[in-house]
Amino acid sequence: MPLTRKAYRAAILHSIADPAEVGIEASYEYFEDGLLVVENGKISAIGHATELLSTLPADIEITHYQDALITPGLIDTHIHLPQTGMVGAYGEQLLDWLNTYTFPCESQFADKAHAHEVADIFIKELLRNGTTTALVFGSVHPQSVNSFFEAAEQLDLRMIAGKVMMDRNAPDYLTDTAESSYVESKALIERWHGKGRLHYAVTPRFAPTSTPEQLTLAGQLLGEYPDLYMQTHISENLKEVEWVKELFPERKGYLDVYDHYQLLGERSVFAHGVHLCDDECARLAETGSAIAFCPTSNFFLGSGLFNLPMAEKHKLNVGLGTDVGGGTSFSLLQTLNEAYKVMQLQGARLSPFKSLYLATLGGARALRLEDKIGTLHAGTDADFLVLDYNATPLLSYRLKQANNIAETLFVLMTLGDDRTVLQTYAAGKLVHQR
Template identity: 65%
Template sequence: MTQVTAYRAAIINCLADPNQVGLDGSYDYYEDGVLVVTDGHISDIGSAKEVLARLPVQTQVVEFKDKLLSAGFVDTHIHYPQTEMIASYGEQLLDWLNNYTFPEEGKFSDPEHAKRVARFFLDELLRNGTTTALVFGTVHKASVDAFFTESEQRNMRMIAGKVMMDRNAPDYLLDTPETGYADSKALIERWHNKGRQLYAVTPRFAPTSSEAQLTMAGQLLAEYPDVYLQTHLSENKQEIEWVKSLFPERAGYLDVYDHFGLLGERSVFAHSVHLDQAESERMGETDSIISFCPTSNLFLGSGLLDLPEVEGHGIRVGLGTDVGGGTSFSMLHTISEAYKIQQLQEHKLHPIKALYLATLGGAASLSLDDKIGNLSVGKEADFLVLDLHATPLMDARIANSQHLFEQLFVLMMLGDDRAIAETYIAGHRQYQRERG
């Protein structure tokens, strides 16, 4: 039986990158709008006057007073096993991995532990308005089975993968080139394109994979050309020097991945804050992707991404929270820090551009903009009900706002999980903020 529901509220809908088409053509805004969902997909959108006139009279209309509808947020880099070690004090990247991350990830050899954390992690995403994410598991195959099992139950469009790591880590977290390949292949066969689940081949980063393992990662991409690749790149200067010492025959960090066939249109490289000119050009040539992780880059003291510079090379960019190096599940908080990082480099991040990066831009960076990322007709109905009056301070500041851009800027500067009133997945409400 066909299910049709209309939702009435203000609506903001990103249409394109404002840097490419200009600000005016990059979004639609309906102060009084209606979004129609039919069987989990968007079937109509527009002004209330126009949409209500063409709706069948018996259609259920849900009204949200003083709320703003938006597409769900897309997080292009996050580690679900690091959920319970977020906000670990006082280290930069390599010491942070050894002192906090690796011991925490060791717990995921227990499938019950993985199941519990996956459940909490996905609930936390929904509470923060994130409807799609590119997710690291651990080296344990069971960690990814647990994640996808929980994600499938929520019908969320998720991408995840088992970490491949055969050196320079504790023995309890190592696989081998052969087992990393076999486990990844089995997970691809089980989960990739099952419902809304997608798989990412996941070598943690170059220092923890041997040449033999990186060869196997490239082999998986060749065998399954529609899967993703996720890893880390040029996050930390000490890390870059380590890579040079481990791969002296390669021209640089990116060239390690390039040599093994890991660049391409579904290859997402987290951080990339210290690329040289040749590396930026090569990423643009191969249509590879950067996940910009501002809260993590600041927390771990890694560096500042020059967003206009990398986009100038034709590199697609999405936003990532990078929990647990990142300090919040909230994409709103992530946008806030992204704005400040650009300010430090004398760049501006317009509120529409910021919203684009968190929604349609993230979807485009994951080659999913034909399915998610905005509220255009035909897209999967993953959307948010945003509350611009969620706190007394936001309420006071919104009352003193003169136009839409100012209101969106207040949302991205002052908003957090409290601004997410409801989260919908494929047209079904999966989260509702508690009253009180």
């Protein structure tokens, strides 16, 4: 294979550590006039343009961006592929919303043509918004995952997905059985897990929709394939928390249900966690599990405010999730706009550098992929974005008043959206151009 080497010159910013652990100043690297060198889908060098240019061959192709910022690709640790067609559905809290909107929408994925069409729209939306890796819920139908992975494989994206396991407390047209969910998941794992940059996640929807038998088999799958992911929901809504207590009276609490069935671990990501207690946060951290913080959907469905400071206290890995369709935007920039407000309502602050961390390196750590994505370090996958300072008239005007990179970054996260993403690169290839 011939060597393909290209360079990209612009302002460059990436997270290198969690600000909660090392302080803000030590948490990022910023090059006002930076250069990113990419070889065969990997980053080979990053630094000041003045220092790196002299080390490059004379004939290298250099793309120079004015008024732009290069960052790592964004990482969405919780999103639902089959809910694309019902995003922005009106007026319900979690349990009613599932029955009124979600389940009927997900039922359409029995149709292969529909699954293909939505997978295509979904991936285009992710890339348009600068999301290069996502942890994705399919529907109960294996076809939803096959369609998604087929589309992701064509673009060589690093994606994680799984077929929902759901054998009770849902409409008959949308349930599997404990046994069929195990067999279908296993077939998907054998076909897709570790193929290219794709990974499989065992996906029980949430404790109320799985019998003990199904949760047992979900835990069994994790034991059979040691590097699988596990994704589910936890403590999103107070009525949901009460329902779990009624369904599993023998367990200490919501997290203990998953713990009992051996679903906690280094590649286990639990969405929401709005109503977790201290002990549950400590247990999640102890097992290496992670939380997907989904501020937009927590506001939209009236679920509550995620306690990020409590998670930080326990050194619990936290990524960011759009949670489309409970969340109303594929944009992680817009999701960070909401995350800032969640902290404000709790009397806490969310610095722009912590926000950058949550959307990039924090998500990568939650997924145990920080050696591959989430930063722009040499040797990592060349998944990166070019953000346009002049994407909208207001953004352009406002950024001219910004005095430093902290202010610029914060404005990008409050005023920015899909229009701000000029280009998205995955494994060194241009996969979205505005």
